[in-house]
Amino acid sequence: MPADQPLTLGTAGHIDHGKTALVAALTGIDTDRLPQEKARGISIELGYAPLALPSGRRLSVVDVPGHERFVRTMVAGATGIDLFLLVVAADDGVMPQTREHLAIVELLDVPAGVVALTKRDLVDAELAELARLGVEELLETGPYTGAAIVEVSSRTGAGLDALRDALDGLAGTARSRAAAGPVRLPIDRAFSLRGIGTVVTGTLWSGTVRVGDRLAIEPGGREARVRSVQVHDQAVAEAAAGQRVALALVGVERTQIRRGQTAATPGTLPRSYRLDVRLHVPAGAGHGLRHGEVVTVHHGTAEAPASVVLRKGSEVPPGGQADAQLRLRRQVSAAAGDRLIVRLTSPQVTVAGATVTDPAPPRRRVPAPPPAEPPRPAAKPAVPAAAVEALQARLAASPLQPPALRPEDAAALAALIEQGRAVRAGRDLAFTAEAFEQARTATVELAASAGTVTLAQLRDRLQISRKYAQGLLEALDAHGVTRRVGDERVLRRRGRE
Numbered sequence: 001m002p003a004d005q006p007l008t009l010g011t012a013g014h015i016d017h018g019k020t021a022l023v024a025a026l027t028g029i030d031t032d033r034l035p036q037e038k039a040r041g042i043s044i045e046l047g048y049a050p051l052a053l054p055s056g057r058r059l060s061v062v063d064v065p066g067h068e069r070f071v072r073t074m075v076a077g078a079t080g081i082d083l084f085l086l087v088v089a090a091d092d093g094v095m096p097q098t099r100e101h102l103a104i105v106e107l108l109d110v111p112a113g114v115v116a117l118t119k120r121d122l123v124d125a126e127l128a129e130l131a132r133l134g135v136e137e138l139l140e141t142g143p144y145t146g147a148a149i150v151e152v153s154s155r156t157g158a159g160l161d162a163l164r165d166a167l168d169g170l171a172g173t174a175r176s177r178a179a180a181g182p183v184r185l186p187i188d189r190a191f192s193l194r195g196i197g198t199v200v201t202g203t204l205w206s207g208t209v210r211v212g213d214r215l216a217i218e219p220g221g222r223e224a225r226v227r228s229v230q231v232h233d234q235a236v237a238e239a240a241a242g243q244r245v246a247l248a249l250v251g252v253e254r255t256q257i258r259r260g261q262t263a264a265t266p267g268t269l270p271r272s273y274r275l276d277v278r279l280h281v282p283a284g285a286g287h288g289l290r291h292g293e294v295v296t297v298h299h300g301t302a303e304a305p306a307s308v309v310l311r312k313g314s315e316v317p318p319g320g321q322a323d324a325q326l327r328l329r330r331q332v333s334a335a336a337g338d339r340l341i342v343r344l345t346s347p348q349v350t351v352a353g354a355t356v357t358d359p360a361p362p363r364r365r366v367p368a369p370p371p372a373e374p375p376r377p378a379a380k381p382a383v384p385a386a387a388v389e390a391l392q393a394r395l396a397a398s399p400l401q402p403p404a405l406r407p408e409d410a411a412a413l414a415a416l417i418e419q420g421r422a423v424r425a426g427r428d429l430a431f432t433a434e435a436f437e438q439a440r441t442a443t444v445e446l447a448a449s450a451g452t453v454t455l456a457q458l459r460d461r462l463q464i465s466r467k468y469a470q471g472l473l474e475a476l477d478a479h480g481v482t483r484r485v486g487d488e489r490v491l492r493r494r495g496r497e
Contacts, residue, residue, distance in 0.1 A: 005176050006242030008203050009051065009167065010062045010081030010110075012101035017089040018118035018154055020047065023063045025154040026164065027051050046076065046188055048201075048244050050232045053168040059083075060232065060244040062203065064101075075341050076188055076259075076301040078104055080203030082174050082242060084113030085167070086135075090123045090151065094134045100350055103282055106142055107353025108339045111175065114148045114166045115139075121153040141284075177241035182265035183207035183215060184335075185245060186300030190257040197227070198254045200263060201246045202301065207265065209245065210238040215263045218333035219271040222256060224249040224263075260302030262333055269333040269359075275326045276358035277340065279308075281351060283319035287344060287427070289352050290315045297326055297354075298341040305329045305345075316352070325361065326354070334359040346426035346474050347467075387412040392421060392432070399435035400464050400472075404428045423479070425471035438462070439472040440481055444491065452488040 011019040024030045029049035047063035062081060078084070084105045088098055105113065115135055120128060132149055139145050148166040152159035184205040191199055209215070213226045229239050230246040239245045247263065262269060275297075281289055289295070291310040296303055310316065311323040326340075334340075334356050342352040391412040395402045405413065405428045413430055416422035423436040431439070442461045446453045459469035473489060476482045482489040 005057075006060070006204075006240050007057075007082045007171055007174055007176075008060045008062060008080055008242055008244065009083045009085055009171075010078050010105070011064055011085050011087055012078065012098075012105055012113075013087035014089070014092070014095035014097040014101075017087050017092060017095070017098075019085075019087045020063055021154040022085075022087060022116055022118055022152065023047070023049055023051075023061055025152075025157065025160055027061060048232070051167075053164055053171065055168050055172070057168060057171055059167070059171060060203070060242075061085075062244070075104060075298040075303075076186075078108055078110070079298070079300050079339070080186065080205060081105075081110055082177070083167070083170055084110050086113055086115045086147075087118055088115060088131065088135055089119045090117050090128045090131045091119050093131045094138050099138065099284075102138065102142075102144075103284070103350055104341055106144070107280070107282070107341055107350070112147065112170055112173075113144060114150065114163065114170055116163055117149055117151045118154060120151045120158060121156050177204075177206060179206075179208050179240040179242075181207050182268040183209050183213070183263065184265075184269070185209065185215075185247070185263040186302070187217075187257065187261050187263060188259055188301045190254060190259060192254040193248075196248050198224075198249045198252055198257065199246055200249060200257060201244070202263070204239055204241045204243050204245050205300075206241045208238055208240045209247065209263075214266060215247075215249070216266040216269075217252060217257055218262050218264050218269045219331040220256075220261065221266075221271075222252055223266060224252040226250075260300070262300060262302075264333070269335065271331045271333050272360040273328045273331055274361050274363070275328065275332065275334060275340075275354075275356055276361040277324055277326055277354035277356055278321060279316055279324050279342070279352050279354050280321050281316045281318050282353075285318045285351055286349065287351050288315045288317040288320070289342065294345055295326075295351070296343045296345060297328065297332075298343065299332055299334055299338060302332055304332055308342075323357070324354075344427075346471070347428075348470070388415045392416060395422060395430060395432045395435075399432050400438070400462055401468050402429065402431060402435075405430055423475050425475035429468075429471045431472065431475065436472070436475060440476060443473075443476060443482060443489070447482075447489070447491045452485070452490055453482065454488050 013019050027049040049061045051059040051061050135149055150159055150163045150166050152163050185202045187200045187202050189201040193199055211226055211229055214223055216223050227248040227250045229236050231239050231243050291314045293308045295306055297306045306326045306328045309325040316322045336356055338356040340354040344351050391409055421433050422430050424430045443453050446457050455469050459466055480492050483492050
């Protein structure tokens with residue numbers, strides 16, 4: 001590939017494995033720009049920097065958060081990348097977000113990447129070798145088998161030249177994006193600058209955008225004119241697909257644009273509440289995807305709640321594929337062939353990828369799939385008093401950190417819920433009514449003092465793990481006690497009673 005061909009490199013990896021420090025060591029730019037990022041020492045929003053390679057090639061780098069709470073932000077950054085840089089700390093090895101981030105880049109069909117084994121200066125040779133073996137095991141069953149693994153230290157600079165060389169070689173074989181055709185710029189930031197006006201930024205998926213072009217903001221259709229174009233803070237006459245771009249727009253106010261919309265050539269993107277897709281659940285997924293399941297769909301920088309309507313069957317198991325329709329609660333603008341990420345709402349994990357087959361399918365009734373088991377009699381079967389009490393005892397034995405539910409618990413749990421003795425909090429989690437009330441009281445008290453409640457605050461107050469605090473907050477949301485606003489909760493009116 002020509003050395004001047006635009007390409008975007010995205011980081012991936014677990015929190016505190018050194019992604020931002022590595023980008024700073026490679027580029028000289030600290031991509032954590034927000035005060036709260038500096039104060040907390042973690043990335044919250046996407047960061048950007050240009051990277052010069054030995055051949056003279058320049059990559060646009062997108063640095064993503066590693067925390068599980070910001071996976072949706074990671075997805076927004078990963079959707080526009082051409083190559084990935086998977087960061088694994090040598091003193092920690094492969095961790096949960098290492099696996100989920102790698103699954104996301106695979107589901108988005110990112111073709112190739114390099115692994116940086118960071119913090120090499122903190123471990124001896126034996127521990128470094130164990131971390132390397134863990135990475136090799138992670139990669140051996142997927143499309144990235146044989147990816148280069150480079151040991152580096154952002155603090156001492158060891159291995160950085162070798163990492164640049166590995167990235168340079170990989171970039172030389174990467175496929176380019178379409179510089180011809182319609183402009184598509186998924187918007188990841190929108191803001192106003194004095195004397196300039198409304199500015200949007202994103203990674204240009206396709207086309208070439210020039211000063212003076214007219215673009216539509218989709219979904220919505222509001223048109224604007226491009227006043228100026230910048231690539232990494234440098235004014236240019238035009239920008240091509242694969243570059244990080246900032247556009248100053250005339251004819252649209254900052255309040256009329258939101259992250260998740262797309263700046264596109266007018267008339268080229270449909271708007272729809274439905275997408276026909278081909279779903280793929282990875283073999284390593286811990287869950288299948290059920291007919292009627294409520295999920296979050298990530299497309300470009302946009303996310304939308306949706307329900308899954310399978311064409312056939314009642315569930316797509318791990319390793320399976322199926323045709324489906326995603327029925328969205330807000331409009332999206334997509335194109336055939338676009339890649340999507342599908343995440344469960346509880347637990348909040350990535351469960352599937354999807355390829356759009358029809359971005360604006362007609363409204364049609366899809367028959368419900370046949371039941372997975374023979375229909376039950378109309379009369380509700382009696383649940384044994386023993387099974388109900390046994391489940392109640394299991395939940396009460398560790399009320400704030402209960403054991404996972406089993407399939408055979410379904411009837412007994414339904415009875416407990418009907419009797420007001422238990423509260424469901426996701427697929428595999430339920431709490432006694434007393435534990436739920438304890439969590440409600442703690443949440444109300446926290447909100448009364450601070451105005452909002454975070455997952456970490458409830459976790460610390462109840463001295464439980466993150467998993468159970470998340471389940472309790474989602475149950476409180478479902479019961480109308482709290483409402484989620486960003487990464488915090490506020491009390492609803494009934495929650496104050």
